[in-house]
Amino acid sequence: MDDKDLQILKLVQSNARLTADALSLEVGLSPPAIQKRLRKLRDTGVIENEIAVLSPAKLGRELTVIVQVVLERENRMYLDTFKRTMRNAPQVQQCYYTTGEADFVLVMTVKNIKEYEEFTQEYFFDQSNVSRFTTSVVMDRVKVSLDIL
Amino acid sequence: MDDKDLQILKLVQSNARLTADALSLEVGLSPPAIQKRLRKLRDTGVIENEIAVLSPAKLGRELTVIVQVVLERENRMYLDTFKRTMRNAPQVQQCYYTTGEADFVLVMTVKNIKEYEEFTQEYFFDQSNVSRFTTSVVMDRVKVSLDIL
DNA sequence: GGTGAAAACCCCGTCTG
DNA sequence: CAGACGGGGTTTTCACC
Numbered sequence: 399m400d401d402k403d404l405q406i407l408k409l410v411q412s413n414a415r416l417t418a419d420a421l422s423l424e425v426g427l428s429p430p431a432i433q434k435r436l437r438k439l440r441d442t443g444v445i446e447n448e449i450a451v452l453s454p455a456k457l458g459r460e461l462t463v464i465v466q467v468v469l470e471r472e473n474r475m476y477l478d479t480f481k482r483t484m485r486n487a488p489q490v491q492q493c494y495y496t497t498g499e500a501d502f503v504l505v506m507t508v509k510n511i512k513e514y515e516e517f518t519q520e521y522f523f524d525q526s527n528v529s530r531f532t533t534s535v536v537m538d539r540v541k542v543s544l545d546i547l
Numbered sequence: 548m549d550d551k552d553l554q555i556l557k558l559v560q561s562n563a564r565l566t567a568d569a570l571s572l573e574v575g576l577s578p579p580a581i582q583k584r585l586r587k588l589r590d591t592g593v594i595e596n597e598i599a600v601l602s603p604a605k606l607g608r609e610l611t612v613i614v615q616v617v618l619e620r621e622n623r624m625y626l627d628t629f630k631r632t633m634r635n636a637p638q639v640q641q642c643y644y645t646t647g648e649a650d651f652v653l654v655m656t657v658k659n660i661k662e663y664e665e666f667t668q669e670y671f672f673d674q675s676n677v678s679r680f681t682t683s684v685v686m687d688r689v690k691v692s693l694d695i696l
Numbered sequence: 697g698g699t700g701a702a703a704a705c706c707c708c709g710t711c712t713g
Numbered sequence: 714c715a716g717a718c719g720g721g722g723t724t725t726t727c728a729c730c
Contacts, residue, residue, distance in 0.1 A: 407606075410599040414563055417724065431697050433725065446600045450559040451693050456593045457556075459695050464645060464652050481689045491694060492654075495687035496613060503613050503683065505641075505654075507695050534652065538644035540630045544600050544693065545640065546608050546656050566705065580716050582706065 399444070402427060403435055407444070408547045410436075414448040459507040462536035463514055466500035467522070470529040480527060489517055500532075548593075551576060552584055556593070557696045559585075563597040608656040611685035612663055615649035616671070619678040629676060638666055649681075 405425045409416055418429040418436070425432065439445045454460065469476060477495070484493040484504065492505040508514045514533075522528040554574045558565055567578040567585070574581065588594045603611065618625060626644070633642040633653065641654040657663045663682075671677040 407599070407601055411601050412596070412598055414597040414599045419724070428698055429724080430699080430726080434697080442605070443602055444605045446602050447561070448563040448597065448599045449561055449693065450556070450563045450597050451595045452556055452560055452695050453592055453595050454695050456591070457695060462643065464643060481687070485690045488694070488696070490690060492691050493689040494611065494613060494654075494683075494685045495689055496683040496685050498681065498683035500683065502689070505643075532647065534643075534645040534647035534649065536643045536645050538630070540642040540644055540651070541634045541639060542641050542693070544598065544691070545637070546601050546603050546606060547637070568705075577717055578705085579707080579718080583715080586707090 403439065403444075404547065406432065406435055407439065410445070410448075411545050411547060412543075454507050458509055461508045461510055461514065462539060463506050463508065464534045464536060465504040465506060465531055466534075467502040467504065467531045468499070468529045469501045470527045472501060476527045483521065487517075487521065489513070552588065552593075553696065555581065555584060556588065559594070559597075560694050560696060561692075603656045607658055610657050610659055610663065611688060612653075612655050612657065613683040613685060614653040614655060614680055615683075616651040616653065616680045617648070617678045618650045619676045621650060625676045632670065636666075636670065638662070 402425055406421060409421060409424060418432040421432045422429045427435075436445070454462065467480075469480065480502065481493070481495070484490045484502070489506050489508050490504055491507055494503045495501065496503055506514070506517070508517065518531070518533075522531055551574055555570060558570060558573060567581040570581045571578045576584075585594070603609065616629075618629065629651065630642070630644070633639045633651070638655050638657050639653055640656055643652045644650065645652055655663070655666070657666065667680070667682075671680055
């Protein structure tokens with residue numbers, strides 16, 4: 399992991415379609431050298447995966463909400479159950495287990511408020527372990543990235 | 548936008564490296580047909596971009612925090628200034644302008660609590676428009692994706 | 697890490713249902 | 714109009730230096 403690797407990572411974290419050829423011009427290595435580094439970065443898990451970012455608006459998921467969830471009982475089994483449920487819920491983009499007021503913070507995308515209401519019915523009310531939750535409706539997705547460099 | 552497109556999107560949103568050949572087997576179209584659809588999905592903005600997801604842990608960004616920010620004055624100019632600042636701050640992965648208690652919700656990744664403290668000094672205290680903010684430290688990144696299908 | 701050849705993949709015509 | 718085939722060009726891959 400040297401400076402060249404960091405340069406490559408900075409570029410591909412916002413555009414994974416850059417060819418080894420294009421990268422080689424920026425970084426100053428031959429295309430095969432770039433490929434070797436990319437392979438290593440993938441194998442070692444520095445690059446976790448490469449994904450297509452879809453437009454929520456163009457796919458009818460106009461509504462983004464942020465939810466803070468407080469659980470009723472906070473023991474290992476209940477925590478794991480809740481985590482597993484969130485991982486399997488397609489409406490839940492992100493789920494964080496946090497310190498502070500809430501136990502979990504969720505970032506969700508849904509078609510409309512009705513779909514969100516149905517989600518809360520299914521996951522927060524019916525025989526669940528959720529004590530209370532507060533909902534914030536997103537008016538502007540000011541910045542949405544996974545960049546870390 | 549038919550069912551075939553949706554199938555393609557579902558696959559590439561979690562793995563953008565799938566070749567047209569591999570996709571053709573799943574979807575039941577010829578590789579050129581897949582490519583034509585992919586091109587259209589990119590051109591129309593349904594696929595916004597393709598990115599490499601990096602491991603925060605392996606790059607020394609061990610700490611994720613979620614911050615709720617309340618502004619002092621909430622007029623157009625102050626809002627736009629705050630949004631622009633967040634977009635340009637590399638520590639801020641995501642920034643949402645929301646209804647509810649907080650004006651903004653941030654998802655941030657930092658090296659350690661010291662870097663976060665410095666960030667708050669620079670962006671929240673020094674001559675800023677921030678009234679107050681509450682910090683939640685992430686103990687488990689249960690689910691972090693941008694999947695919407 | 698660089699070089700060069702082979703393989704795989706992508707993209708563009710054209711054709712067909 | 715959307716999909717299937719076939720070419721040529723690009724990109725990736727791999728052996729070797």
